Amino acid sequence: MDSASWTGKTACALQAALQMSNEVFARHLGIGVRTVADWHKKPDTKPQSGMQQLLEAALDRATPAARARFEQLTTGRTPEPDDAEQRLADDPNISAALDWLDHHASWEPGNARRRVATRLAQLDLHALRDAASRRSRVDQRRVADALAEYYGARTQPHGRYTAVYGGRDEAVTSVLTCPEWLDLDCPLVARSDRLSVVPASADVDITLDEEAAMHAVQRLAGTLAMGIRLIDTPLYRLLGIDVHKGEVAGSVGITNFVAYAVTMDLLENELTDALADGIAPRPGSLPLRDRYLPDLAAVLDVSRRLCAGGALALCAIARPASPYRGEADYVLLVQERSGRVLNAAHRLAVIPKGFHEPMTDVRADAQIGATLRREMEEELFGRDDTDSTTTDWLRADPMHPSRLSEPMRWLMDTPGRLRMECTGFGLNMVSGNFEFAGLIVIEDEEFWTRYGGLIEANWESASLRQYSSLDPQLLTELIGDVAWSNEGLFALLQGLRRLSQIGGDRVNLPAIDWKVQ
Structure with missing residues (x-):
């Protein structure tokens, strides 16, 4: 309202x-109780x-429900529901999450909606x-x-x-891996990219106690209040893994995104909230982690827990020599994730990256x-009909050649123009996700x-940066940036290692050696 009124x-x-009460309202405004009492006596x-100004600021800070009550008291009108309330009432994805929560918390239907x-x-x-x-x-x-402190010894x-780069600096990640899962040099083509789908009862083993529920x-209410996208799409759930040099194999089942969003995906915020509050990350101090991912055996036992995840790749695009920029190189793309994504918000990551x-x-x-390939279309080439958060899959083949963007069609028309490899695999201890790190080379x-002028990141990114493969100093600084997500740093390091082997005269990269500790 107008503060003058x-x-x-x-x-x-x-x-x-x-x-x-009068006393609490006075403390809330930072004024005397007598002033509040005078307002009641002299309306x-x-x-x-x-x-x-104090009153206006207090109204600005009020919850949506409190502002709605204020509007009704001052105007006599019942206000229109805000976006969050409208989504709670009408959004089928939120309804799916509420139904899932009722079922797995053993609540009566409608209980989750009332609580949210x-x-x-x-x-x-x-x-x-x-x-x-x-x-x-x-x-x-x-x-x-x-x-590392929470889980202890390997x-x-x-x-x-862990990687040593530039000859002396060390980068440590939360990605649990082993030598057999690294430096895979695995072409992402049918003969070597061979995850198989098996029938699986995706969520039958998930039961929530009152605290977890x-x-x-809280996650669903916060998602609504902050306007974060939550779409109940199918996800692959890792059930078995067989990864070694030259081949990616294993088995996956199907789960739904809402099951992941209200269980395993909560572990990251629980951990970072504890660290921000100065709480030591030990067993007993992180109740959700104690429940869902209590030890390294649980991290590795993907068949007995919900293990969702994704693929992400360092993208390297050849550029010709330029009188302004210099010698021929690769441009390397890095994104800062936006605040509208559900996980790794505001972190650095390679691009593309997707579930x-x-x-x-x-x-x-x-x-x-x-x-x-789908994430390239969505995150680099601007196709919103491959974005599961904004569209339903109504086309029989969304990646049919006739539907490809012009840049992707050009890449796919001639074999060899698009080189895609898996460079490493690991399990991220942050939330138990599987991570397939890759390298895309054009x-x-x-x-x-x-x-090059058509490449533009989508809503998942807050910004897009480019680096030259001939700039080892700047790339060394990039590796040391503490804003990385752990999986993003893993993919960057493995991608740079592989690019140094195949890039020829276009690269001058910092030396990177990994170890598992």
Whole structure:
């Protein structure tokens, strides 16, 4: 409302909307109790300008439910529902999550909706944004070190992926891997990209106690309040893994994104919230982690837990020599993730990056290369009809040659123009996700000349950066940036290692040697 229109009556209406006593309302504003009492006695009085600013600020900080009560008290009208309330009422994806929660928490139908509505009315949007800001300041190295403290000693032959780069600096990640899973040099083509789909009862083993269920309620309420996209798409769930040099194999089943979003995906925020609050990450201090991912044996036993994940790749595009830029090189693309994504928000990552999920052909789409090609179309070439968060799969073949973007069609028309490899595999201890790290190389300089100006990140990115493969100093600084996500840093390091082997005169990269510890 216009701050000039505040009166004793509207100030009292705000107090009623906030459901506060005189004493609590006075403390909330930072004023004396007598002033509040005077507003009740003299409803027509007009507070001075400084006081009006305090009232306006208090209204701005109020929850959506409190603002709705204030509007009804001051106008007599029932306000239109805000976007969050509308999504709670109408969004089929939210309804799917609520139904899932009722079932797996053994609640009566409708219980989850009521609990989420109650929590939504209590949320302070400013507090949610402050919490997101605090999480973003917990850097990649702190997360990796915290998980090392929580899980303790390695389980041979598996350990944390660590790299020494530039001859002396060390990068430590939370990615659990082993020597057999690294430097795969695996072409992402049918003969070597061979994950198979098997029937599996995806979520029959997930049962939520009251504490876990209420964390799920908080996640859904926060998702609504912050306007974060939540789409109930199918996801591949890893059931078995057989990865070695030159081949990616194993088995996957199908689960749904909402099951992941309200269970395993909660572990990252629980950990970063604890670190931001100075809580030591030990067993017993992280109840959700204690429940879902208590030890390294649980991390590795993918068949007995919900193990979703994805594929991400360092993208290297050949550029011709330029009198302004210099010698012929590869441009390397890095993104900063936006705040609208559900995980790894505000972190650095390679691009493309996406969940491993089927579109319309469950068996063919199980190839890691299928996810990376789809993500290239979505995240680099601007096709929104391959984005599962904004569209339904209504086309029989969304990746049919006739539907490809012009840059992707050019790449696919001639064999050899698009080189895609898997460079490593690991299990991310942050939330138990599987991570297939890759390298995408476009060797033909003509691509950059034709289409370089058309490459544009989508809504999942806050910014897109480019680096030259001939700039070892800047790349060394990039590796050391603590804003990376752990999986992003893993993919960057493995991609740079492989590019140094095949890049020829176009590369001058920092030396990178890995170890598992």
